[in-house]
Amino acid sequence: xxxxxxxxxxxxxxxxxxxxxxxxxxxxxxxxxxxxxxxxxxxxxxxxxxxxxxxxxxxxxxxxxxxxxxxxxxxxxxxxxxxxxxxxxxxxxxxxxxxxxxxxxxxxxxxxxxxxxxxxxxxxxxxxxxxxxxxxxxxxxxxxxxxxxxxxxxxxxxxxxxxxxxxxxxxxxxxxxxxxxxxxxxxxxxxxxxxxxxxxxxxxxxxxxxxxxxxxxxxxxxxxxxxx
Numbered sequence: 001x002x003x004x005x006x007x008x009x010x011x012x013x014x015x016x017x018x019x020x021x022x023x024x025x026x027x028x029x030x031x032x033x034x035x036x037x038x039x040x041x042x043x044x045x046x047x048x049x050x051x052x053x054x055x056x057x058x059x060x061x062x063x064x065x066x067x068x069x070x071x072x073x074x075x076x077x078x079x080x081x082x083x084x085x086x087x088x089x090x091x092x093x094x095x096x097x098x099x100x101x102x103x104x105x106x107x108x109x110x111x112x113x114x115x116x117x118x119x120x121x122x123x124x125x126x127x128x129x130x131x132x133x134x135x136x137x138x139x140x141x142x143x144x145x146x147x148x149x150x151x152x153x154x155x156x157x158x159x160x161x162x163x164x165x166x167x168x169x170x171x172x173x174x175x176x177x178x179x180x181x182x183x184x185x186x187x188x189x190x191x192x193x194x195x196x197x198x199x200x201x202x203x204x205x206x207x208x209x210x211x212x213x214x215x216x217x218x219x220x221x222x223x224x225x226x227x228x
Contacts, residue, residue: 015039022057029058034068041068085138096131100124122190 013021019040021027032040037058044054055065078084106112107120 015043019043019057029060032058038068038072041065042072045069045072089135089138092131092134096128099127103127 015036018027018032018036022029022040029037029040037060040058041054044057049057051065051069052062055062058065103120103124107117107124109117112120
């Protein structure tokens with residue numbers, strides 16, 4: 001039996017091309033099935049078209065388009081999922097590193113003024129700290145206030161190292177700003193806030209060490225009952 005190939009399947013048309021054909025009057029949108037129509041609706045929503053505008057473009061009633069929008073939103077709804085959190089956390093961290101590295105390259109560029117370099121240094125640090133805050137909101141990182149100095153986390157055995165790194169960064173930024181002779185009001189304010197938090201943290205650490213020393217000496221001075 002010879003197969004009839006006189007009516008081959010039509011090639012798939014990209015949605016953007018289809019929308020352009022509709023706008024140019026080359027394609028009647030009323031011939032679209034529901035799936036293709038909703039794909040067009042989703043693209044047009046991304047172009048900031050209102051429901052009435054989409055209805056006019058696709059030659060459908062406002063009610064039909066609003067129903068399409070509701071179904072699209074329901075289809076795109078997200079359920080709590082650990083793998084999704086992990087992927088989002090990874091994307092946030094990668095994006096933060098890219099922004100930080102780009103700003104640090106600007107800070108090291110020969111054509112930038114010292115004031116511009118100081119701003120780049122500050123915003124590079126801020127980009128990474130904002131990423132940390134986002135990871136906190138996802139529950140990827142803890143939110144213990146005792147571990148924060150200027151939004152930087154200090155963890156147990158690495159606490160001293162991270163704290164010194166922060167102090168060094170603030171000192172370096174302040175040095176660049178002072179040498180420039182052109183101080184940014186935003187940078188000066190942020191440096192002051194960070195220095196105050198560093199000083200507070202230093203006092204807390206000294207008080208903690210002093211209490212531990214007093215408790216240790218008090219324990220050593222107490223007589224041992226077993227020796228009597």
